[in-house]
Amino acid sequence: MARIVVKFGGTSVADIDRIKNAAGRIKAEADRGAEVVAVVSAMAGVTNQMVELTDQMGSLFDAREYDVIVSTGEQSNAGLMALALQTLGVQARSWLGWQIPIRTDGVHGKARITGIETGELERRLTGGEVAVVSGFQGLGPDGRITTLGRGGSDLTAVALAGALGAERCDIYTDVDGIYTSDPRIVAKAKKLAAVTYEEMLEMASLGSNVLQTRSVELAMNHGVRLQVRSAFSDAPGTFVVKEDEIVEQQIVSGISDSKDEAKITLLRVADRPGVAAGIFGPLADAAINVDMIVQNISEDGKTDLTFTVGKGDLQSAARLLQNNQADIGYEQLVQDPDVVKISVVGVGMRSHAGVAQKMFQTLAEKGINIQVISTSEIKVSVLIAEEYGELAVRALHAAYDLDTD
Ligand code: ADP
Ligand code: ASP
């Protein structure tokens, strides 16, 4: 019998009517004879409210209690969804992360899944019961609730699909698929019939938050067949697949933008071995991720070093570097939170030249200055002033012929 995992995001279960709508879709799958696991998010906005309440409580921060608080929205929605299904005559029960259990490491707030014990869940699925699972939460080695990072219900769904050997994992959301750009920014964005795991991984990590990055990584590693589709229409969604399954590959599949960027420049750094390690070592120790890096060496043997960190890490990164100024040996630190990273992604880049050049040319024609560039085999990213972000995305979208007619 087909076994599938379906996941409903926050807007798809934002109130009682929407939970009932989602329950109808789950029932339809069960009626077609599938064994169904339904993963639910919190109602849209609830997790943010919980984070806000935690912030208001003050400075003493305990990540274990943070997880207790922010995971509550998924708990109540699992219960509500089980009730909605029972009302429709479907045999269903709710499962919290610890009840399955979904085991994680102890990094509260962004825990990694280490294993899922599926025995009892499978027994009940085989017996015809729909399993409604709270997304976003697991059980840490300390016996306490953990959460899987923002957007983590996607990860719950993919991990369960992998562990249960599900035929498919359908991610129901408020758009009917994955688009060439965020449709909220680019009205002419086109829905993709399919996208490769690699492209989706790049797009997600570069700001296209339609899927959580770690969920795409897991789906790729375990070959989970993922579909992103609308909870509000029957239109077919977008499949995330292996490269050889794509019939007509575009050179560029998507343009992503990430506003969660901040730039730090260290002026007149001594040009000697060990300096970069002296700068990035303390940042790594403080779990601050550094992304793009450029270095300019001037003739007098001094270097300007520019790099980016997440906006939320800017203050702590700057403080750390200022505290170490004497050891590192630089003259001035300049910080700029008003930047955005724009990326062009496509596996076709491997075999086609000129993709980066088209990007630079298009931005030049719009008078947009590029501050930092980074590339990989299937993407080119540039850092520009935040005020030009939307203009740049739209111009690039047109330049790579991605606009709908
Ligand atoms: P959910 O609450 O269902 O998890 P999310 O808000 O996490 O939904 O993800 C859906 C949103 O992702 C869409 O509303 C859309 O604005 C945004 N998004 C960003 N980039 C893309 C893209 N390339 N394709 C589709 N949606 C995108
Ligand atoms: N509710 C959680 C969040 O808002 C998890 C999720 O929706 O995927 O981040």
Ligand code: MG
């Ligand atoms: Mg999401």
